[in-house]
Amino acid sequence: VEPTEPGDYRLCFDNSFSTISEKLVFFELIFDSAQEEEEEEEEEGDDSWVEAAEPEDTLDIKIEDIKESIETMRGRLERSIQMQALLRAFEARDRNLQESNLGRVTFWSAFNLGLLLLVAFLQVYTLKSLFEDRRPLRT
Numbered sequence: 001v002e003p004t005e006p007g008d009y010r011l012c013f014d015n016s017f018s019t020i021s022e023k024l025v026f027f028e029l030i031f032d033s034a035q036e037e038e039e040e041e042e043e044e045g046d047d048s049w050v051e052a053a054e055p056e057d058t059l060d061i062k063i064e065d066i067k068e069s070i071e072t073m074r075g076r077l078e079r080s081i082q083m084q085a086l087l088r089a090f091e092a093r094d095r096n097l098q099e100s101n102l103g104r105v106t107f108w109s110a111f112n113l114g115l116l117l118l119v120a121f122l123q124v125y126t127l128k129s130l131f132e133d134r135r136p137l138r139t
Helices: 032-045 047-053 063-130
Strands: none
Touching: none
């Protein structure tokens, strides 16, 4: 979404669909235009050191080439930081899902174990009652 006006923006996540169930919301803000403005400001303010540090024709390497490669490297590093943050968010979402699934599996496993023990007890009781002698003893 391109901002139309400069200033502060507010994000609202509506939860009117279901206020009972828990939700995990993931969003990412990338400020490309702010980055370009900073680069323009840096270029305007940093020209003085380029003039002072530029040798008279003794070096074959141009400072502009070095500056360009540093800017490229900085841009790539910022993008890798964004990607790492994105991967951490995905990992947190997946971990939350796994923990939720673990809770459900544990509950239903305990429920099935209890049911299995109840059925085993009832079977033993039924078999025992089949072999009991219910006739009165004769003397």
